[in-house]
Amino acid sequence: MVNNTIKNILKASGAEALVTTQDDLRFYLTGFQSSFGVVVADDKSVTLYTDARYLEAAKKSLENSGIAVAEYPRGTKLSDLLKGYKSLAVPFDRITANDYKAYVSAGYELLDSAAAFKSAMAVKTEAEIANIKLACKATDKAFCDLLPQIKEGMSENEVAALLEYLMRKHGASGTSFATICAFGANASVPHHETGDTKLKFGDAVLIDFGCKINGYCSDCTRTFLFGDDKKHGEFKELYEKVLTAHMLVKEQFTAGMTGKQGDAIARDYLGKYGLAQYFSHSLGHSLGVNIHESPNLTPTDESVFSNGMVFSDEPGIYIAGKLGIRIEDTVTLANDKVVSLTDSDKKLTVL
Numbered sequence: 001m002v003n004n005t006i007k008n009i010l011k012a013s014g015a016e017a018l019v020t021t022q023d024d025l026r027f028y029l030t031g032f033q034s035s036f037g038v039v040v041a042d043d044k045s046v047t048l049y050t051d052a053r054y055l056e057a058a059k060k061s062l063e064n065s066g067i068a069v070a071e072y073p074r075g076t077k078l079s080d081l082l083k084g085y086k087s088l089a090v091p092f093d094r095i096t097a098n099d100y101k102a103y104v105s106a107g108y109e110l111l112d113s114a115a116a117f118k119s120a121m122a123v124k125t126e127a128e129i130a131n132i133k134l135a136c137k138a139t140d141k142a143f144c145d146l147l148p149q150i151k152e153g154m155s156e157n158e159v160a161a162l163l164e165y166l167m168r169k170h171g172a173s174g175t176s177f178a179t180i181c182a183f184g185a186n187a188s189v190p191h192h193e194t195g196d197t198k199l200k201f202g203d204a205v206l207i208d209f210g211c212k213i214n215g216y217c218s219d220c221t222r223t224f225l226f227g228d229d230k231k232h233g234e235f236k237e238l239y240e241k242v243l244t245a246h247m248l249v250k251e252q253f254t255a256g257m258t259g260k261q262g263d264a265i266a267r268d269y270l271g272k273y274g275l276a277q278y279f280s281h282s283l284g285h286s287l288g289v290n291i292h293e294s295p296n297l298t299p300t301d302e303s304v305f306s307n308g309m310v311f312s313d314e315p316g317i318y319i320a321g322k323l324g325i326r327i328e329d330t331v332t333l334a335n336d337k338v339v340s341l342t343d344s345d346k347k348l349t350v351l
Contacts, residue, residue: 012116013089079106089113135218142166172211180208187324202229221328224349259301
């Protein structure tokens, strides 16, 4: 038995068999996480080949799933395992040149499965959205637990580590990306490398964080003040502009609009105040099994968004050497409207 997702990817790829070795794509097809394995699917069957480290767990996890589990023969070349097929679908953007040459040398015709995977993964099933909601809920709870525990003198690394612990405490298996924690002017670098900078009274704090539950990601950014030293008049004004841009996207973006149109909602609003030049990244990206998927909300992405897609809404302002503000939620489209999945308070918090 071949499930509809695998059947659709195989059909769209146009090959006799779908061959998938990449960890994330393999998990997407089977729901089983491992660091090694190969999924081979044709129009009649699906088999996950893995080694002794995962064999028992895979058989238990995939029992009654319609996916067979077999031990990968030690010392066997992948191309030899696929004898009987003439054409194979593999993701061209995810295989090495050596792998490509090995397939071709073995006589296989190769067809690209990358576009089929991206299309399938773009629209989430109810089960996928349920898992993303769990990750978002853990993210929100962890952040709320974090705030009263932040103390002057803590380093960025210490705050990030505490938040990651709290996400795990609320059920996460790990982070969906390396947590970004930036104090003061460090936040002017959108992807600041969390370090040893110590927190002091009056600092603005930007934290970009997310976790995974059941293999699915969340993504959230909050910016707040650690005490008010009465020197943040401009910061507060800019924060309100970013928050308004963020909320306008939720109010105005609908199914049927393109990623380019979504980005323009926030960018055009900030542009009215001469701030678009400080919005140095795109509005958002899709997420699911991976923290970055397709389609995206960028100034150039013409992809049409539809119900069931999950993405980030994260406008920001960054003034080099001075400040950075980003407000981000994981959201989805349901009944043609944006619905927030992370939803901790976005009003400016002063600890």
